Amino acid sequence: MPDHNRLQYLSGLLYWVALALSVLLPIIVLVYAGQGVSDPVSLLARAPMVAAGTPVTTAQAGLVAGVALVSLLPMVAALRGMVRLFGAYREGEVLSRDNADTILRIGRNMLLVAAFTVLVPTLQTLILSWHASQKVLAIGFDTGTLGFLMAAGLLTVIGWAMREAAEVKAENEGFV
Known part of the structure; x- marks a missing residue:
C-alpha cells in the first residue's frame, strides 16, 4: 500500500511537470525562432562551425526556425503522452493496455527526439553555411545522445512488455 501511495504522489507531481513542459517548450522555441528570424x-x-561574418538571410533564418519547430513535435508528443500516463497512475490505473500503448508511443517519440538531436544541428549548420565560402556539414554524436537513445529504446521495449503483461492480466481476470 505505501508503494501505491508513493506512485500516486510522484505521478501527480510528474503530471504537472510534464504538462508545464509541454506548454513552455514550444513557447521558448517560438521565442528563439522569432529572435533568429528578426x-x-x-x-x-x-x-560555431560557420565562419563569422557569413551572410545569413531571413529565408535561411526561417528555415532554421522551421527545422527547430518541427523537431520539437516528437518531444511535445512524448510529454503529452507522459501527462496521460502520469494522470492514469495518479488515478490508480497502473497495469492496463492503454498505459502500455502510451509508454510505447512515448518511447517511439523519444527515439525520434534522439535522432533529431543529431540531425537538427547538422541541418541547421548546413543551412547557415549556404552563403559561406566553404559549406559546413558537421555531424555530432556524443555519449549523451547515445544514452538518450538507449533510454528511449528501453521505454519502447518496456511498452511492449507492459502490453504483454496487460493482456495476461486481462486474460487472468476473465478466469476469475
Missing part, C-alpha cells in the same frame, strides 16, 4: 546574423553565435 536578427538572422545572431544565429551564427549558435553555429
Whole structure:
C-alpha cells in the first residue's frame, strides 16, 4: 500500500511537470525562432562551425526556425503522452493496455527526439553555411545522445512488455 501511495504522489507531481513542459517548450522555441528570424546574423553565435561574418538571410533564418519547430513535435508528443500516463497512475490505473500503448508511443517519440538531436544541428549548420565560402556539414554524436537513445529504446521495449503483461492480466481476470 505505501508503494501505491508513493506512485500516486510522484505521478501527480510528474503530471504537472510534464504538462508545464509541454506548454513552455514550444513557447521558448517560438521565442528563439522569432529572435533568429528578426536578427538572422545572431544565429551564427549558435553555429560555431560557420565562419563569422557569413551572410545569413531571413529565408535561411526561417528555415532554421522551421527545422527547430518541427523537431520539437516528437518531444511535445512524448510529454503529452507522459501527462496521460502520469494522470492514469495518479488515478490508480497502473497495469492496463492503454498505459502500455502510451509508454510505447512515448518511447517511439523519444527515439525520434534522439535522432533529431543529431540531425537538427547538422541541418541547421548546413543551412547557415549556404552563403559561406566553404559549406559546413558537421555531424555530432556524443555519449549523451547515445544514452538518450538507449533510454528511449528501453521505454519502447518496456511498452511492449507492459502490453504483454496487460493482456495476461486481462486474460487472468476473465478466469476469475
